Amino acid sequence: MITITSLTKRYGRLAAVDDVSFTASPGRVTGFLGPNGAGKSTTLRILAGLATATSGSATVLGHRYADLPNPGLEIGVLLDASAQHGGRTGRETLVLAQRTMGLPAARVDESLELVGLTRAESRRRVRDYSLGMRQRLGIATALLGDPRVLVLDEPANGLDPAGIRWMRDLLRGFADDGGTVLLSSHLLAEVEMIADDIVMIGSGRVVAQGPTTDLLAGARTLVRADDVVALGAALAGAGHHVTPSGDAVLTDAGPGTAGRLAFGAGLAVTELRTADGAGLEDMFLELTAATAREAVGSAPIPTGASA
Template identity: 50%
Template sequence: MIEVRELTKRYGARTAVEGLTFTVRPGRVTGFLGPNGAGKSTTMRMMLGLDTPTAGSVLIAGRTYRELPTPLRDIGSLLDAKGVHGGRSAYAHLAGLAASNGIPRRRVDEVLAMAGLDAATARRRTRGFSLGMGQRLGIAAALLGDPRTLLLDEPVNGLDTEGIRWIRDLMKSLAAEGRTVFLSSHLMSEMELTADHLIVIGRGRLLADTSVREFIEANSRAHTVVRAGEGAGEAERLRALLEGEPGARVRLDSGGGWLVEGPAPARIGELARAHGVALRELTPRRASLEDVYTEMARSSVEFGGVGR
């Protein structure tokens, strides 16, 4: 478990993170969202003891990172996949980490296999690695100590479709084992498929601490696709009825028909029946995480980034 309490980081007169408080619990994948400059990277660096908080604290399994006796066995992390000496092979890099942390050498082969790096690739110098291969090596390093907590920043960067599916399944399986999984990503469609819970920040402040479904439902209005019958003028009659409903917003749907925001489907059906308008379609449409997040990022004054 990761406990963040009143976490604050200032750089002179500039505040990157201010008063953040949240808990990342085991047994689920927690997504960390915020636009560039919101303070995500600074927060994650403070979690790992790379930056010192101006105020507040971060506890991992009840201790600060610097108090952990064997950090790689307690928390695995990936912040920068390029943070590897280019003259070393993937195997040598992992073997060095294992030796310095009292981890058996056999674990190196296990995590290389888990990350999909074969023996030939593992013996190559990392300076020749693609971005995707570097990401796989970074994830292998995060898993090396078989930690109870994982903290990953943009883990799907550079991965192909197969790799993205692999990391999604891996995160879910690790959470199912009771581990704490905390990850950031700008790929909203993937975050919606992977995460159970969300921490959302803007300008270094907490905006949301909730489940993915609750976040979407709380920040989006109901949408319904409506199509009128084939009769002449039926589509325009329907639009006029819908636009007369208090709080309704009506626009043309890309697939034909009308996209209605506001009234519930049942109300739309009652309205059409009361005025003798036949309907061919009445389909509720659920907003995606990307829809909700993009709208929030565009409209909220909290998302005017000053952090890192």
């Protein structure tokens, strides 16, 4: 359980985090989504007691992070997988965490096995690790104390497709066991696939939040026909909202309704599907366009949607 209440962090006049409030609940994966520089990492650093808030509060299991007597046993934190001393071996990195928390030495091997790092790999210096291996080591460190809350900043970075799949299964399993997972990402497809709840942030402010299914319920249908203008007219004539999208249209009518309307108008439909993959992406771009650093032009910015 993570509760963020009216959290604000100012650097001089710039509000990196501006009145952010949300909750990450037990048994659910909460995706913290936003473009780079939106304030995700700052929020997570405040949550983990590594930065101080200008105002507002962030609590883990009802307590300020800094007030937890042995935080590693309550909450596993991975904010940056590359922030590990390159001169230590992976195993030594885990041994230090295990000793700090006062855990039995056997936890080190258990964690290595859990994240799929071999014994030989664990004896190499972290400097020689790929980013994917560092992510696995960081996850192992976070899970070492068998916490009930996990906070991960961009955990999919540097992982190959199989690694991303592994990470997804691991987080899903953790949440299904009753754990709380909060992960940040700028990869929309990744979040859409795993998160039960989504908190979307842009320029330090929450722009949308709720269960993923609810946020996606507004997803639209993509219809393509040879005569797009007539198709648009047919859909609009039946009272549906229509947005042109190249040589197709997006509508808030369901696929069945859209298909029947096109059939009624005598139009041959060449493509008909829910715009699922693009749904959240559209919303993401739309919601953050006003506040995003990059001016979002007419051309959609390629994201990780294809991953």
